[in-house]
Amino acid sequence: MCMTKLLGIDVSEHNGVINWDTIKKGGIKFAIIRSSYGHFVEDRQFRRNVKECERVHMPYGLYHYSYVATDQEMREEASGFIRLCKSCKPSYPCFIDMEDADGWKASHHVSDAMNVKVCYYTCSELEANGFYAGIYANLDWWNNHLNSSTLDRFDKWVAQWASVNTYTKPYQMWQFTSDGRVDGYTGRLDMDYSFVDYEKLITSMGFNGYHKDGNKPENHPPITTHPARPRYSVGDKIAFKGLWTQSNGGNWYPVKNLAIKEGIITKILYGTQHPYLINHNVGWANDDVVIHQESNRFKIGDKVSFDGLWTQSNGGVYYPSSSLLVKQGRITSIAKGAKHPYLINENVGWAQESALHHI
Incomplete structure (x- = not known):
């Protein structure tokens, strides 16, 4: 089986004025451009790098280097x-860069729980x-500072400057050196491998402002609902009659033509025709094509541990378990139809099914 492995670079103003024609001729397939850092400073080469990548038809993503110590700074970033x-x-993708190369986070006593919260909030927004x-984070940060299951649903870009990446969880990109060279370019470059063809995935699935029309799907089910608040939640396991290739429009594939017949909702794009993304990149569904929702495995009185809790049954603020004093409890109420229906210990917080574990 052939695995995707595309060579790319990541750049910022520290790389100076880059000759992108040279980079393209040197065999680079994509670039991740620093847009900004802190709360809030734009990278001085951001606009030029974007313009040049578009001129030479170089696929690109963005990253923001995070400096956050408070909730207000998190929202501003x-x-x-x-x-x-x-x-x-x-x-x-658009990445949040979580590291502490200059010691700012340590000097401001930013906790691991806060860094996890910033990653989760930024990616969710x-x-x-x-x-x-x-x-994005280096191996040490992934293993010792961001080792939270709440972040596992987001794509990971791991920095480990070595011949082998030893990170044990799934990852999609690997920064393997800070001393990369490209013929015709005199400076050093951070170099990366992407194990996902993101350009194909993002443009075909309708992310990042792409809404490829394509041909009208044949024999697709009529779209009778377009709710502002879909019935199901991220983390729900569902079966379906089929899937679309995009969140709006796209081509319809009935379940008989798919390799899977059920999956997990990993993303919801509210206000779209088919808001539920299945298994990160398999396809899109809506309420009309969902056959059933996985039956609740939990009931009032069950003793559970949890990956994190929300302050409200719908919405609210999320706190990973690493930031909570209470690590386990009993389900004392269930708010049917809510995003986070399980109330823990009367008033400790709310959880969704995918974050709960029986004890």
Whole structure:
């Protein structure tokens, strides 16, 4: 089986004024451009790098280097990053860069729980705005600071400057050196492998502002619902009659033509025709084609542990378990139809089914 492995680079103002014709001729297949850092400073080469990548037809994504110590700074960063993402049309993911190369986070006593929260919030906000989100961190940070199951649903870009990547969880990109060379370019470059053809995935699935029309699907079921708030939630397991290739429009494939007949909702794009993304990239569904929702495995009185809790049954603020004093409890109420229906210990917080584990 042939595995996708595309060679790319990641760049910022520290690389100076880049000759993108040389980079393209040197065999580079994609670039991840730093858009910004902190709360909030735009990279001085961001606009030029984007313009040049578009001129030479170089697929690109974006990254934002995070400096956050408070919830307010977290919101400012996410808002600013989304604004820059909307200013262009990346065909690779939009990453939050979580590291502490200059010691800022340590000097400001930023906890691991806060860093996890920032990653989750930023990626969730990116997704809510239609962008394909991911997280960049080095191996030490993934193993010792961001080792939370709440982040596993986002794509991971792992930095390990070595001949072998030893990260044990799934990852989609690998920064393997900071000393890369391209013929005709005199400086050093961070180099990366992507094991996903993101350009194909993102443009065909309708992320990052891409809404490819394609041909009208034949014999697709009539779309009778277009709810502002879909019936199902991220993490729900569903079976379906078939899937679309895009969240709006796209081609319809009945279940007989698919390799799977059920899956997990991993993303919801509210207000679209087919808001449910199945298994990250398999296809899109809506309420009309869902056959059933997995029966609830939990009931009132069950003792459970949890990956994290929300402050409300619908929406609210999410806190990973690493930031909670209580690590387990009993289900004391179930709010049917809510996004996070399971109330823990009367008032500790709310959880969704995918975050619960029987004890």
